[in-house]
Amino acid sequence: MPSNTSVIYLAHPHEFPVVGEHFAAKTNKDFNPVLKDGEILVRNLVFSLDPYMRGKMRDASKASYSAAFEIGKPLDARGVAEVIESKNSKYPVGSIIHAFVGWEEYTVLPDLPTTRIIPDARESKLPLSSYVGVLGMPGLTAYASLKDIGKPKAGETIFISAASGAVGQLAGQLAKAWGLTTIGSAGSDEKVDYLLKEVGFDHAFNYKKRSTHEALKELAPKGIDIYFENVGGETLEAALDHLNTHGRIIACGMISQYNTRQPYGVKNLMNVVSKRLTIRGFIVADFHEQYFEDFYRDVKALLVNKKIVYRVDEAKGVAAAPEAFVGMLNGKNFGKQVVHVADL
Known part of the structure; x- marks a missing residue:
């Protein structure tokens, strides 16, 4: 051996x-x-x-x-x-x-x-x-949480942070296929270009060059209905300000808070009450029994037929x-x- x-x-x-x-x-x-x-x-x-x-x-x-x-x-x-x-x-x-x-x-x-x-x-x-x-844990995360927590409706607007990552890039393509307007944030101009030119997001921005608050103010003048949360901190705070009444937050991750002894204190949580928001965390295993077969069939077909890209x-x-x-x-x-x- x-x-x-x-x-x-x-x-x-x-x-x-x-x-x-x-x-x-x-x-x-x-x-x-x-x-x-x-x-x-x-x-x-x-x-x-x-x-x-x-x-x-x-x-x-x-x-x-x-x-x-x-x-x-x-x-x-x-x-x-x-x-x-x-x-x-x-x-x-x-x-x-x-x-x-x-x-x-x-x-x-x-x-x-x-x-x-x-x-x-x-x-x-x-x-x-x-x-x-795309056919494993990150893919199921995007598919099941978007369906179960996001409850997307055609014509709504979704904002996805870390949109070029393992979960975000598929979540954006599924949301687009289901009739939503998609907005994504990423940390470089190259990633933003990928989101716009290859993944097919309607809008994307580099959060290192432009604040999330200012970007959402311009790109979603009527607000957002779903926030796919991967980052936490100031990005979550901005999303709370721009979510519409009865908006949904899919709390997938908060990577900005994983490696610090001084977590960011979100200051506007009263939005959850006043806008009657739903914010729900999850573990992907929560969804395996209910969604895995449909996810694997649907996403594999999209992948094989080159209907989605996945970097x-x-x-x-x-x-x-x-x-x-x-x-x-x-x-x-x-x-x-x-x-x-x-x-x-």
Whole structure:
């Protein structure tokens, strides 16, 4: 068995994680696992990096919806992998699976309900990254939350922050297809051009050059009906001022607040009362049973028929994962951040 390079969790960060201090790539040159009944050994091909993982960088005594990373162990992520050794008849050697894998080249997996075979992965023309992006957790996040919380109606206006990211770019295309006017914010002129020229947003702006308040005042003179929240802080504050009565806030994430000891205090929450707003957070697992089949069928058809675009930012190799993760938290990624580990 060859060596196995993994990213090991070293310490809990209080602000932005630092490569080498909080996590680092290490190589085990004596990797020779012996499988127990029910286990499989997989060769990881691609895995996902997502903002929610920052919340896993904490002491395990702090309860949350997702288990904390363990100090001294590899970090984990949703990934696509090839089964290369199996003691589980459900996953024969050669199967391509979607599973929670380590940030590493090889992972030993127990029999978990979150593991599933991707039946057409070898034959499909879709890149493997699709199964951890547009057809994976970020895609379901956009599709289900927009339907269930946003309750979009043709003719309404939606504002999406972090609109060129893993969730935002699909949410915008779905909203547009369902008859909404779409407004997106992003952190560079290049990302704004992508939103306007490729993704098909009606309006987009660079929040680093123009305040969200001023942009929405011009681009949505009659207000917004839905805010797809990915950022928090001042962006949320501006959206609250521009939401119409009975507006809906899909609270997907608040990445501006993940790496600070001094969270921003939103000052205009009285809008929630006076405008009778709905603001609802969620975890994507909330929607899996109700929406996954429809989501996978609908979005895969759109993707195969080139009715939607989906940009991926791919880091090369396990050792590149820590820097890519920190870059994503700083908004340096362009599209869905993944790590390419090996070719199929």
